[in-house]
Amino acid sequence: MYIHEFQAKALLAQYAIPVPEGCLAADADEAIAAARTLDTDCWVVKAQIHAGGRGQAGGVRLVDSIEKVGKATERLLEERLITTQTGPEGMRVERVLVEGACEIEKELYLGVLVDRANAQVTFLASPEGGMTIEAAVGTSTGQVAQIPIDIRHNLERIDVTPVVSALGLSGALGSQAESIARGLAKAFVELDATLIEINPLVVSGQRLVAIDAKMTLDDNALARHEDLQSLREEDVTDPDRLERERHGYNYIRLDGDIATVVTGAGLALATIDLIELHGGRPANFLDLPPAATRVQIAAATRQALRNPKARVLLINAVGGGITRCDVIAEGIATAAREMEVQVPVIVRFDGTSKEMGVMLLENSRLGATLVDDFSAAVRLAVQTAAGGTV
Ligand code: GDP
Numbered sequence: 008m009y010i011h012e013f014q015a016k017a018l019l020a021q022y023a024i025p026v027p028e029g030c031l032a033a034d035a036d037e038a039i040a041a042a043r044t045l046d047t048d049c050w051v052v053k054a055q056i057h058a059g060g061r062g063q064a065g066g067v068r069l070v071d072s073i074e075k076v077g078k079a080t081e082r083l084l085e086e087r088l089i090t091t092q093t094g095p096e097g098m099r100v101e102r103v104l105v106e107g108a109c110e111i112e113k114e115l116y117l118g119v120l121v122d123r124a125n126a127q128v129t130f131l132a133s134p135e136g137g138m139t140i141e142a143a144v145g146t147s148t149g150q151v152a153q154i155p156i157d158i159r160h161n162l163e164r165i166d167v168t169p170v171v172s173a174l175g176l177s178g179a180l181g182s183q184a185e186s187i188a189r190g191l192a193k194a195f196v197e198l199d200a201t202l203i204e205i206n207p208l209v210v211s212g213q214r215l216v217a218i219d220a221k222m223t224l225d226d227n228a229l230a231r232h233e234d235l236q237s238l239r240e241e242d243v244t245d246p247d248r249l250e251r252e253r254h255g256y257n258y259i260r261l262d263g264d265i266a267t268v269v270t271g272a273g274l275a276l277a278t279i280d281l282i283e284l285h286g287g288r289p290a291n292f293l294d295l296p297p298a299a300t301r302v303q304i305a306a307a308t309r310q311a312l313r314n315p316k317a318r319v320l321l322i323n324a325v326g327g328g329i330t331r332c333d334v335i336a337e338g339i340a341t342a343a344r345e346m347e348v349q350v351p352v353i354v355r356f357d358g359t360s361k362e363m364g365v366m367l368l369e370n371s372r373l374g375a376t377l378v379d380d381f382s383a384a385v386r387l388a389v390q391t392a393a394g395g396t397v
């Protein structure tokens with residue numbers, strides 16, 4: 008779960024990481040009122056979207072009068088913001104963060120993430136932060152130090168000296184950096200984050216300030232963070248995600264043209280592998296939850312069919328234990344009543360209530376082709392997507 012900058016900053020502040028004072032605003036009047044509460048003569052107005060790269064795209068505006076705070080806000084709320092991280096369609100800006108602007112002497116980079124290759128929580132640190140560094144992170148330019156930390160130890164006492172040196176800091180700023188790095192490690196573990204990035208962390212006067220913050224939290228850990236669940240926002244720009252979360256299935260859009268609806272993650276992966284093996288390209292990964300209801304199955308099927316690239320729909324369902332093929336058939340038939348199915352549908356059923364499922368599908372007006380064998384069903388899907396007929 009990606010959260011907004013203002014939310015991430017509020018969380019970091021709880022770990023004693025210094026962030027600028029600021030207020031959220033949904034229109035120009037609110038922004039002006041917010042600006043008035045801040046003791047400054049220079050403000051920064053920042054678009055709150057679930058993506059970075061805003062600075063280079065005009066999504067972060069420095070202004071030197073209250074009137075300009077209002078104007079900048081109007082401007083940002085008016086149009087979709089397109090950054091290198093939003094995709095070409097951009098994102099609508101619903102709110103802005105108004106802060107007192109910081110005087111920047113130096114921009115540093117500090118982040119923490121799970122390094123999957125080494126199975127370790129790892130700090131990323133560089134004395135060269137700012138807008139151009141994000142592209143360099145993860146490449147081998149050597150500019151960004153990677154410092155693994157052992158989270159099994161007492162986080163209050165972990166050795167963060169290598170992080171401080173990688174930031175190029177010493178003295179008073181060095182000790183501030185130490186406490187920021189500790190706070191960051193603690194926040195990362197306690198919040199079940201998968202990424203926290205402060206870019207830039209700036210030197211301003213004799214202080215370090217986190218003037219930007221990016222944070223993603225582990226969706227699978229949200230159940231134990233009741234207070235964080237409300238940070239999830241119904242993102243109107245991503246209806247796929249909304250549907251997926253409401254109905255409890257996993258869906259990942261892929262590049263190919265064979266849409267899939269499958270019972271269980273293991274079988275879903277095997278289905279995708281087999282599609283590739285036979286020379287086809289999956290349009291998605293979709294795994295239905297165990298004991299999915301007709302409504303959930305219908306929603307998942309509609310989702311798979313909404314992909315404009317899909318040229319065929321392959322349903323691979325094994326009725327195992329609590330999942331029954333007849334319920335799956337009802338779900339698919341429900342989806343077909345709710346939307347026009349414009350692609351051929353291939354179904355492979357096996358397991359509990361297979362016969363009932365087959366009968367229900369045969370009696371529906373879906374015109375699905377039923378194939379008994381997993382491999383044969385996949386081959387047929389690949390052939391169909393490539394232009395052969397069912
Ligand atoms: P991002 O581009 O989406 O990562 O947005 P950031 O919050 O990192 O802002 C981009 C850039 O705007 C920063 O690297 C700074 O150079 C500049 N910026 C942001 N806030 C301030 C501020 O308070 N004062 C000054 N002088 N510059 C700022």
Ligand code: MN
Pocket residue numbers: 059060206207219220
């Ligand atoms: Mn940034």
